[in-house]
Amino acid sequence: MGIMVYLLLFATATIFFVIIFQVIFGNRFVVRDRIEEISLLYNVQSDEDEMRLPFVERVINPVYQRFVNALGNMTPSSIKEKYEHMIMQAGVGRKYTVNSILSIQFMLAIVMGALIYLLFRLLTGQGSILLAVLFGALSFFLPYVRLNSTAQIRQKKVQSALPDLLDLLFISVEAGLGFDTALKKSAEKMPGPLSDEIKKALDDIAKGRDRQEALKGIIRRTGVDDINTFITAVIQSELLGTNIATMLRTQSGVMRQKRRQRAEEAAMKIPIKMLFPLIFFMFPALFVVILGPAVINVIENVGSLF
Structure with a gap:
């Protein structure tokens, strides 16, 4: 052994x-x-x-x-x-x-x-x-x-950065930039995981990869539903020939509304999450402070009887 x-x-x-x-x-x-x-x-x-x-x-x-x-x-x-x-x-x-x-x-x-x-x-x-x-x-x-x-954690960062990037992208397109140029400028102004994925997609497009496949690659690499919605809207807008600025304005409003709803949902969960720390940490300390002197007096009075 x-x-x-x-x-x-x-x-x-x-x-x-x-x-x-x-x-x-x-x-x-x-x-x-x-x-x-x-x-x-x-x-x-x-x-x-x-x-x-x-x-x-x-x-x-x-x-x-x-x-x-x-x-x-x-x-x-x-x-x-x-x-x-x-x-x-x-x-x-x-x-x-x-x-x-x-x-x-x-x-x-x-x-x-x-x-x-x-x-x-x-x-x-x-x-x-x-x-x-x-x-x-x-x-x-x-x-x-x-x-x-x-x-x-990375998905949450991407999801949080998407509404701000859409606002910046919409402003750039309204200013007269092309979509790819506006996407590149917006990614440079907002460093983070989302910008890295956009830069990777733009590099793939520059190397000759199909545009739709390169944009769909962002969906696979992030796994965020909001990114899926945005990329799908961009592809449909290009296929149908609709105004890209109108689509960006709509997507920006939708993403900001979703972010507000997620913040409200997280705020509503706070009381439930605070319940267990209150029960196990704060309530015992309060009981000791409030009831401690009374318990000591009761013990002393009961002890004096005997």
């Missing part, structure tokens, strides 16, 4: 080192791999040059990449599509892929489960497998929860 504990400790430390190493140097490896793929088209690397590479790049990183690829191949396509949409909506597509997120989840579950098992074994002399499995399962969902939270 002692040998198993040491082996488990060694495996946990190794996986933990790999996780930290990939978090710190993962982006450099991605860039380096792309450069190597391009360089291999023109140059053939000799075995002697390969042996000059550090041990981590020659052994650990290839093993890790094979593990990531194998884990991605075993994952169902429906789950991979869900992760892809979440990565796009979170805006972290340049840093993470579906396989990297899955590998982080898997290794984090193993590390946390093993650490909990070893900790209880050192403290109590007996490890708890059930508790280790429970903590491992909870740790497995932590990256997913973090990614989902990042996506939701």
Whole structure:
């Protein structure tokens, strides 16, 4: 049993080192791999040059990449599509892929489960497998929860910035600018996730991508219903040949009204959200301050009778 504990400790430390190493140097490896793929088209690397590479790049990183690829191949396509949409909506597509997120989840579950098992074994002399499995399962969902939270925060920022951007866009079009130029100027004046997505769509259009597909790409990358409504109205306006300024005026009014309604809804939820802090934190303190002296007097009077 002692040998198993040491082996488990060694495996946990190794996986933990790999996780930290990939978090710190993962982006450099991605860039380096792309450069190597391009360089291999023109140059053939000799075995002697390969042996000059550090041990981590020659052994650990290839093993890790094979593990990531194998884990991605075993994952169902429906789950991979869900992760892809979440990565796009979170805006972290340049840093993470579906396989990297899955590998982080898997290794984090193993590390946390093993650490909990070893900790209880050192403290109590007996490890708890059930508790280790429970903590491992909870740790497995932590990256997913973090990614989902990042996506939701980004969606709220996009949703909040859309009415102001529409106002600025409407004013620019009314001033005589073309729609694409006005969209570019408005995005430059309002930095944020929405502006980044608009700039990406405009770059795709400049590179020759179909205009409607580039605009629909904003919908896929944000996942916000208001963006869907706006982009759909822009596409229909272009297809039907209607006045773009009139459409922008209508969309601006609708989006400002929706933002006002969301603010009113959030204000109506405040009393309910304040109920639990009042009950568990403020009411006990008030009871101690108000009823405390009375209780002390009652105890003293009852004690004097005896």
